[in-house]
Amino acid sequence: MKSSLIRFAIILFVFLSGCGTKEEPTAQEIAEAQLKETPAYKDxxxxxxxxxxxxxxxxxxxxxxxxxxxxxxxxxxxxxxxxxxxxxxxxxxxxxxxxxxxxxxxxxxxxxxxxxxxxxxxxxxxxxxxxxxxxxxxxxxxxxxxxxxx
Incomplete structure (x- = not known):
């Protein structure tokens, strides 16, 4: 009983920790963000x-x-x-x-x-x-x- 409860808690923790992650930005999004930060685009x-x-x-x-x-x-x-x-x-x-x-x-x-x-x-x-x-x-x-x- 105790081991099944621990397994359930671990599975629940793994499941919930994976739900809230946001997607990694694409290379295109990273490049665009870096371009906007360069002095050439500053006003x-x-x-x-x-x-x-x-x-x-x-x-x-x-x-x-x-x-x-x-x-x-x-x-x-x-x-x-x-x-x-x-x-x-x-x-x-x-x-x-x-x-x-x-x-x-x-x-x-x-x-x-x-x-x-x-x-x-x-x-x-x-x-x-x-x-x-x-x-x-x-x-x-x-x-x-x-x-x-x-």
């Missing part, structure tokens, strides 16, 4: 925005009183199909290198067309528009940012 718009703010503030006469619109983040722009002659010299160099290595998708470009309200040298608050371009080559982790006032 770098906040990094680009910070780079633009720093660069704009460095050029202002009174950076402490500068007012930026906080509701607009840089947008990612694609470089596929764009002629090299239409790009800035630095971006042209990076894209040529990426195309040579067949890793064009490792180059991410963000742009922001915005403005800053800041005091000029006479103390008057003026609005200055700027176009910022942020380039990150995720394969090697280097970045470059440009800000042009217009």
């Amino acid at each position: 770098y718009s906040a990094d680009a925005n910070t780079a633009f703010l720093i660069e704009v503030k460095e050029r202002l006469k009174a950076p402490s009183g500068a007012d930026f619109p906080w509701d607009d983040l840089p947008k990612e722009v694609t470089t596929k199909g764009v002629k090299l002659s239409d790009m800035s010299p630095y971006l042209r160099k990076v894209i040529k290198e990426a195309r040579k290595l067949k890793k064009e998708n490792a180059v991410r470009v963000y742009q922001k067309d915005s403005y800053v309200d800041a005091d000029n040298s006479f103390g008057a608050k003026i609005r200055q528009r700027y176009l910022g371009t942020f380039i990150i080559y995720t394969e090697f982790g280097y970045t470059k940012s440009f800000v042009e006032f217009y």
